[in-house]
Amino acid sequence: MEGIYLKDELYTLIKNDTSIFEFIQSGSLDGIWYWDLENPEIEWMSPKFWQTLGYNPDEKKHLASEWQDIIFQEDLKLAVENLRKHCADPNHPYDQIVRYTHKNGSTVWIRCRGLAIRDENGKPIRMLGAHTDITDLKEAEKEITRLTKEYEKVFNGTQDAMFLMKVLENDEFRYVRNNLAHQNKTGILLEQIMDKSPQELLGKEMGDIVSENYKKCVIASKSIVYEEELNLPGGERIWLTTLTPVFEDDKVSYVVGSSTDITERKKLEIELDKQANYDKLTGLPNRRLFFERLERLIVESERDNIQFALLFIDLDGFKVINDNYGHEAGDEVLITIGQRIQKCIRKSDTAARMGGDEYSALLRGVEDKEVISNVVQKIHKELQEVMYIGDNECYINSSIGIAIYPDNGTDSETLLRNADSTMYEVKRKGKGGFEFFEDITIGE
Numbered sequence: 001m002e003g004i005y006l007k008d009e010l011y012t013l014i015k016n017d018t019s020i021f022e023f024i025q026s027g028s029l030d031g032i033w034y035w036d037l038e039n040p041e042i043e044w045m046s047p048k049f050w051q052t053l054g055y056n057p058d059e060k061k062h063l064a065s066e067w068q069d070i071i072f073q074e075d076l077k078l079a080v081e082n083l084r085k086h087c088a089d090p091n092h093p094y095d096q097i098v099r100y101t102h103k104n105g106s107t108v109w110i111r112c113r114g115l116a117i118r119d120e121n122g123k124p125i126r127m128l129g130a131h132t133d134i135t136d137l138k139e140a141e142k143e144i145t146r147l148t149k150e151y152e153k154v155f156n157g158t159q160d161a162m163f164l165m166k167v168l169e170n171d172e173f174r175y176v177r178n179n180l181a182h183q184n185k186t187g188i189l190l191e192q193i194m195d196k197s198p199q200e201l202l203g204k205e206m207g208d209i210v211s212e213n214y215k216k217c218v219i220a221s222k223s224i225v226y227e228e229e230l231n232l233p234g235g236e237r238i239w240l241t242t243l244t245p246v247f248e249d250d251k252v253s254y255v256v257g258s259s260t261d262i263t264e265r266k267k268l269e270i271e272l273d274k275q276a277n278y279d280k281l282t283g284l285p286n287r288r289l290f291f292e293r294l295e296r297l298i299v300e301s302e303r304d305n306i307q308f309a310l311l312f313i314d315l316d317g318f319k320v321i322n323d324n325y326g327h328e329a330g331d332e333v334l335i336t337i338g339q340r341i342q343k344c345i346r347k348s349d350t351a352a353r354m355g356g357d358e359y360s361a362l363l364r365g366v367e368d369k370e371v372i373s374n375v376v377q378k379i380h381k382e383l384q385e386v387m388y389i390g391d392n393e394c395y396i397n398s399s400i401g402i403a404i405y406p407d408n409g410t411d412s413e414t415l416l417r418n419a420d421s422t423m424y425e426v427k428r429k430g431k432g433g434f435e436f437f438e439d440i441t442i443g444e
Contacts, residue, residue, distance in 0.1 A: 030110070031131035037087070037116075037124050040064060052110075052133050054103030072099040079112060087116055087124040094127070097134065109138040156180045161239070161259040163193070165214065167252050173198060173214050176254070185261055187234030206230065217243035218252045227262070238263045279353040281331055282338035290352035290360060294412045297362055301405055308364045308405050309372045312419035313341070313379070315357040316397035316431045321389075329389045333396060336387050344379045360419075369404070369436060376400055376434045399426040400434035408437045 031049025036042040043064040047057035053070065060066050068076060075098035086094040094114040102108045114129030155162060161182035165173045175193045183189055188201070198214070199207030210228070217224050223244045230239060239259040246254035277289035285293065294310070301308055315337065322330040334357065341351040341359060350362040361379070366372050380398055387394040401422030409415035418437045426435050 029130045030133040033114075033127075033129045033131065035064070035114075035127040035129070037127060043067075049131050052131070053100055053108055067100070070101045072101070075099050083114075083127070086114070090116065090118075094129070107135075108133060109135045158258075161185050161261070163257045163259075165255045165257065167214075167218055167255060171211070171215050171218075173211060173255070175201065182259070185234055185237070186232045188232065202230075202232075213241070214243065214255055217245055217255055221245055221247075221252060237261055238266045279338075282335050282353050284338045284342070284359075285350060285352040287352065287354050290350065290354065290362075291412060293350050294362060294415070297364060298405065298410070298412065301364075302410075306365050307367075307407070308362060309366050310403045310405070310415045310419045311361040311363070311376060311379075311434075312354075312401045312403075312416070312423045313359040313361065313383075314399050314423050314427065315359075315383075316399055316427070318357040318396060321394050321396070325389065325392050325394070329392060329394065332389045333387055333394055337383060337396065340382045340385075341379055344375060344382055360416075366404075372402060372404070372436075376402060380434055397432040398434075399423050399431055401426060401437065402434060403437045 029048065030052045032046040033049065034044045041064055042062065044062045045057075045060070045067065049067075050057040050060050071079070075096075078096055079098055082092070082094050082096055085092040094116070095111070097109060097111050100108045100110055111132040111134050112129060113132075114127045116124040117126035117128060119125050156179045158179065159181055161179070163178040163182055164176040166176055167173060175196050175198075177190060178186075178188065178193050193201060197207065198211045201207065202210065210230075213224070213226060213228070223242055225240070225242045228239050228241055230237060238261070240262045241257060241259040244256045244258070245252040246256060248254075277286060277292075278284065279286045297308055318330065318333065321333055334353070337359065338351065338353060341361060345351060345361060345363065348364055352360050354360050363372060363375055366375075380400060383396055383398045387396070401419040401424070403409060403415045403419035403422065405415060408418045422435050422437045426433050
């Protein structure tokens with residue numbers, strides 16, 4: 001075999017030149033030992049072993065008791081037991097990791113390996129062994145264990161639902177794991193999520209949706225944040241999700257997801273928005289939201305060069321109902337009025353309660369006065385229909401003023417003022433009916 005002569009040559013050098021052996025044992029190992037099993041108190045330990053433990057080799061005797069006094073006693077029992085097994089069976093390796101106490105009191109981890117030298121009858125008479133200092137390795141393992149425990153504490157201790165995905169080829173993903181918060185909040189256990197694609201875990205439709213967000217993170221190569229509503233085994237929830245890419249060799253290999261359940265927060269936001277923008281009694285947009293929509297509609301109509309109508313509606317006869325039947329009946333009438341106005345207009349239009357018994361409406365994109373008249377007449381007749389509140393029959397009439405953008409104003413204040421003044425002119429003439437701003441002379 002090629003090169004075998006080098007091995008033979010090295011063996012010859014070792015036999016003839018002790019310095020070669022000294023170099024090998026000092027340069028590649030942390031100590032060599034040679035033990036007389038027939039006289040087990042006698043054991044030669046190379047200087048490197050004692051230097052590794054902080055001792056002066058010249059002060060140490062070549063006795064087994066020297067090292068047996070500083071080895072951890074439970075590890076000594078392991079070494080003795082392995083020695084017994086190796087002597088009985090050459091196939092049983094004498095190879096174990098033991099701990100020694102350094103002269104300074106610290107712990108030194110040593111890998112101790114040995115081979116029994118046997119006589120012609122197979123009886124063990126000597127042991128040749130080697131020591132390797134693996135303290136640095138053990139410290140590294142200890143640090144890795146510590147970091148792993150800290151990672152687990154953070155990963156599983158956080159209240160956010162966290163998950164880890166591996167990025168595959170062809171824009172595909174596979175979940176690696178999820179933390180306890182994710183398991184508790186989503187109802188998806190670790191064994192259910194491991195090695196699953198989003199489609200396998202969530203079904204094709206929802207899996208495709210979440211995969212699109214994962215792809216955005218990979219393409220952007222930076223963290224992205226978004227809201228998503230998912231129907232999971234733990235229930236339908238709204239999540240604020242942050243995806244963070246993990247790079248290996250300048251390529252995104254993993255994506256870490258962190259999701260906060262914001263369902264209750266979104267409910268609160270919706271409720272606060274409702275309180276701020278909607279009438280508590282009727283559920284219609286209030287005065288504030290009406291003006292927001294009016295301002296937006298003016299901008300859109302100017303941009304698209306179209307017109308819209310603003311209706312101001314005041315109820316006739318409402319005070320009589322309140323006085324005769326009480327405020328609860330009056331409230332029921334106000335609710336019914338709002339429902340009837342909404343019934344007469346499109347979903348794209350707006351009906352609002354301005355306060356008291358005053359309502360308004362925005363009819364967007366109306367082509368001419370005839371179209372507007374048809375809608376207003378429908379509202380007027382609908383409001384005149386009898387309302388049964390408890391055992392009482394309630395009748396309401398309405399006075400409606402109409403202003404058209406841009407003919408009767410190009411800003412919200414002018415439009416509302418013209419519609420309002422037109423409504424009061426209808427009332428002045430006898431209540432009940434509707435008029436366009438341009439068709440009346442105020443104060444006649």
